[in-house]
Structures are given as structure tokens and as C-alpha cells.
């Protein structure tokens with residue numbers, strides 16, 4: 001029977017491949033091609049034409065049926081669909097490449113010495129840095145602006161924490177942002193100190209706010225969430241030329257890591273337009289799924305509708321329900337374990353999220369909301385499940401009849417970004433909301449997250465397997481530049497639950513590890529599905545874009561210790577090689 005079947009296959013191949021051979025632009029053979037199709041089929045060879053895959057089969061079959069001037073012998077190496085980072089900040093990362101890099105600093109003194117060196121070559125008036133994390137220091141309290149003020153009395157300095165949800169500003173930066181002794185901000189915190197502070201005197205040019213100034217009540221320089229934006233807004237924009245070169249450098253780094261699509265989690269209209277132009281000029285080859293930020297200028301898209309090319313897809317909005325766990329801005333159902341009486345906060349009123357959920361629902365846009373705390377998750381799950389039932393009235397929101405028929409959230413593919421702490425009782429209300437999660441957050445935060453959450457609640461955090469079981473799929477990303485851009489760190493953290501130091505030996509809450517197949521799907525086809533792009537990418541199948549990577553290590557079978565050393569040998573987008581090792 002087996003022989004007969006084999007004979008039948010040979011016959012069908014013979015019939016399918018009568019001469020002359022079909023022309024292709026590229027043939028890859030002698031490979032382990034993990035197609036990541038629904039059966040997880042592995043092929044030996046594939047043929048590509050006009051940027052798309054036209055056939056996958058055995059070496060013999062592909063070589064007999066197709067001819068090409070470009071033939072790659074993969075030497076038995078593993079080929080995967082190009083990686084999709086389902087949640088990152090591509091532009092922020094790009095711009096960060098031009099800022100003072102504070103990632104990995106060991107103390108605040110370390111930060112200061114880096115800044116002094118950087119300031120000597122920094123061409124802009126503002127000194128902007130990013131990536132400090134007081135949890136990595138011996139002294140884990142937030143730093144203050146005093147030493148910054150003495151080093152840089154006239155030059156504004158703005159240093160964003162690793163999670164982007166907190167920042168340290170010096171006196172000059174605070175003054176330029178109009179932050180004084182009595183400034184208040186909704187959805188954010190300006191930290192004040194009551195000790196007598198002789199440095200907090202107003203310069204001549206800010207005498208306009210002298211009446212608001214209390215000498216014994218001065219900002220420490222620490223800003224949380226919406227307060228961070230107050231300073232960001234007054235930093236002069238980079239020129240288009242600077243942004244362009246930053247983006248091209250960022251894409252180069254991403255190609256080296258095997259990324260072929262990035263989901264930009266919160267971006268402005270003018271940046272979408274710049275990226276789109278760079279793509280059309282053939283300079284930016286990276287495919288981008290752009291989530292628009294929650295900003296009135298971006299809402300013009302609601303009138304014009306989604307925008308899509310082969311490389312740019314704009315059909316979603318990114319909201320922030322709350323802040324981050326590290327800076328205690330995540331909105332929790334119960335008190336922080338290390339700060340009794342404090343539960344964090346929402347960044348906007350629930351009505352704001354309801355209003356836009358309704359609008360996005362009516363206009364066919366996807367809603368993607370950053371939720372870290374279990375309270376934020378509970379609220380947004382509820383809103384996601386009911387947008388069609390929300391009706392707006394002048395004096396606020398009225399929830400119309402719950403029987404109103406609406407498209408289920410599963411079909412709308414709405415996403416919760418991070419889904420970091422989810423009360424177990426709320427898992428049943430997921431109803432197919434896509435968890436867009438970042439496995440390296442688990443292995444970065446594991447050192448201190450239990451202090452914030454306590455020993456019981458930590459079990460409900462970073463619970464990726466439970467989220468997968470509830471939702472049926474997960475989209476994986478890194479949130480770079482909050483984390484490193486490497487997808488191999490994502491793979492390792494998801495499947496092995498250890499950080500790059502190999503800690504902890506048994507894996508962090510190993511019951512929430514994903515299998516290697518689930519992890520690869522999360523980095524490819526499920527991420528594509530979360531972007532409504534599963535029919536064009538995310539797996540290597542006939543008719544899909546030829547976005548693929550060749551690796552020197554087979555992620556599906558290698559020893560777990562080899563995962564982090566994996567190197568990309570080649571990255572291809574649309575059949576074009578964009579990176580070669």
C-alpha cells in the first residue's frame with residue numbers, strides 16, 4: 001500500500017512538471033522549511049516568483065519543475081516565516097538609537113557619568129536619555145534631579161525609564177514644560193518633596209508663575225505616565241532627515257534579527273505618512289502594522305477608513321488603560337503588596353474607552369489597549385465585549401439593551417496589549433480577545449514583580465499558557481525598546497521561561513511556558529492573524545509573501561542552551577534578500 005502511494009505521488013509530480021520548467025525568481029532547496037501551516041508541514045524546497053511563494057515540495061520536485069538564476073542551497077538549515085514583532089515601538093527604538101543609552105546602568109552615578117560623556121558629542125540642546133531602571137541598582141528608590149541640576153544647570157535633561165512610563169527631568173526641563181510647585185496632571189503623577197530646596201528657585205524668565213511657587217514644595221524631577229508627556233511635548237521634533245536615517249538604522253538591526261514585520265504600538269499620523277513615503281521610495285522595506293495613538297489628529301482615519309498597502313497597514317488604534325507595574329502605575333483590583341492603600345490608576349476615565357470602543361466598533365477599526373493591572377484588564381474586557389451595546393448620551397454613557405446583536409469580539413480580533421495581570425475569574429470573559437504578550441517582560445520583571453503583587457497574585461501574572469488556553473492564540477512581541485529587539489530572547493523566555501543569564505534554573509512559573517510550536521506560531525501566523533494578515537503572511541504557503549529567514553540553528557529541535565546563540569543567516573522580504581550574514 002505504501003509503495004502504491006509512493007508511486008502515485010511520483011506520477012502526480014511527473015504529470016505536474018512536464019518540461020519546460022516554470023521560471024522562478026528564486027529557489028531555496030536543501031532546507032528544513034518550517035511552513036508553520038495548520039499541519040506544521042516541513043518541506044525541503046520552495047520556489048518564489050514576483051515576491052510570492054509559488055510552490056513548496058521536495059528538493060527533487062522543485063528542481064524538476066522550476067528554473068531560476070538564483071538558487072540558494074540552504075545546506076540543511078532551518079527556514080522559518082519572517083518573524084513578526086506583534087508589539088514594539090519601532091520609531092521610538094529608532095529615535096532611541098540617537099539618544100543616550102542608559103540600558104544596563106548599574107547605579108544613578110553610572111547614569112550621570114554616561115550623560116557627561118554623551119553631552120560632549122550631543123548636537124541638540126536637549127539631552128535625552130532612555131533605559132534606566134532603578135530596580136537594577138543597589139539603591140532601588142527613584143533618583144531625583146539634584147545632581148542633574150548641578151551638572152546641567154542651563155541645559156534641559158530628560159531621562160526616560162526603561163518602561164517609558166516614568167522619567168526624570170532636571171530643573172530646566174521641568175521649567176520649559178511649565179511644571180512648577182503647584183502643577184497637577186490627570187492620569188499621571190508629578191512627584192514633589194516638602195524638604196527645603198534652595199535649587200528650586202525660578203529663573204527671571206519664569207517669573208510669570210512666581211505666584212504659584214512654594215519654596216518648600218518642589219518637584220523631585222520624577223514624572224509618571226501623563227506627566228512624562230508634558231515634558232515630551234516641549235522637546236523640539238527631530239528633523240525628517242534625522243528620523244529617516246534613524247528608521248533605516250533600526251530596520252537594519254531588525255533584519256539582522258530576522259524581523260520582517262513590526263507592529264508599531266502607538267504612532268502619529270505624520271509618522272505613518274513618513275514611513276509610507278519611505279516604503280514607496282523603496283528605502284524602508286520593513287512591513288509595518290501601524291496602531292494609531294489615541295490622539296485627536298489621528299481620528300481623521302475614522303472618516304477616511306483603514307489604509308493598506310503591501311507594506312503598511314493602518315486599521316487599529318492603541319490606547320493606554322494604565323501604566324506599568326515597575327513604576328506602580330498599573331491599575332490593580334487590590335492594593336500593591338509593597339504600597340498599602342495604593343492601587344495605581346487608569347490613564348483616562350472609563351467613559352473615554354467606552355466612547356472610542358463604540359466609535360471604532362461602528363467604523364470597523366481594531367481596538368488595542370495596553371492593560372497591565374488586573375483592574376484595567378477587567379474593565380477593558382468588559383468594554384470589548386459590549387461596544388455595540390454602548391450608546392452615547394449627552395450626560396455620559398448609557399448602556400443600551402444587552403440583547404443588541406453585535407459582532408463577537410473574537411471576530412473583530414480586538415487585542416489587549418500585555419495582559420500582564422489577569423484575575424483568574426476574568427479568564428472566562430476573554431471570549432477570544434487576542435492577548436498580545438511579551439515573554440521577555442516575564443523574565444525581566446520576575447526579580448521584583450512579586451514585591452508589587454505578593455506571592456498569590458504573582459501566579460496570575462505573565463500567565464501566558466492560561467491566556468493561550470482562554471483565547472486560542474497569542475501574538476508575541478518584545479515591546480522594544482523596553483526590551484531587547486531579539487526574537488530569540490522572546491522564543492527562549494516563552495518556551496524555557498528563563499532570562500538571558502539562564503535564570504532561574506527551573507524556569508519562572510514554568511507551568512506558563514508555551515511549547516516551541518506555540519511560540520513559533522505566536523511569532524508568525526498568530527501575530528499575522530492579530531493583524532488581519534494571515535492570508536498574506538505568517539506562514540510559508542503558496543500565494544503568500546516570500547518573507548522568510550534562514551537560521552543557523554533549528555529552533556524546533558535544538559538544545560535549549562543553543563536558542564539564544566541562534567544567528568540569522570539570511571532575511572528575505574518579498575523574495576528579496578535584505579540581510580546576509
Ligand SMILES: [Zn+2]
Nearest residue numbers: 087088265479
Ligand atoms: Zn509598548
